[in-house]
Amino acid sequence: MYLGGITATMPVTIPLALWIVYSGSSGDRATVLQFIAALFVTMVANLFFVLAMWLARGQGGGLSRCLLWAIRCGVSFWA
Numbered sequence: 001m002y003l004g005g006i007t008a009t010m011p012v013t014i015p016l017a018l019w020i021v022y023s024g025s026s027g028d029r030a031t032v033l034q035f036i037a038a039l040f041v042t043m044v045a046n047l048f049f050v051l052a053m054w055l056a057r058g059q060g061g062g063l064s065r066c067l068l069w070a071i072r073c074g075v076s077f078w079a
Contacts, residue, residue, distance in 0.1 A: 009050075014039065017035075017039075018032070018035070018036075021035045045074070048073070048074065049070050049074055052069060052070035052073040052074065053066050053067070053069075053070045055069075056069040056070060
């Protein structure tokens with residue numbers, strides 16, 4: 001169970017994306033820092049989504065109910 005969770009959340013594409021942004025911007029520090037800031041915001045949003053899924057599952061919901069509940073929480077949070 002834990003191995004599946006770890007595997008599902010591994011940031012395997014982040015190093016590749018950083019390399020692409022770094023190469024595409026010719027090593028421009030500001031561009032890379034903006035990309036890292038965007039990554040951080042996205043990771044925080046993913047954390048909230050997983051937390052909402054966990055809370056919905058704790059209330060006894062099935063997968064579809066958990067997904068809808070998490071999406072509703074995300075929409076109301078970011079709106």
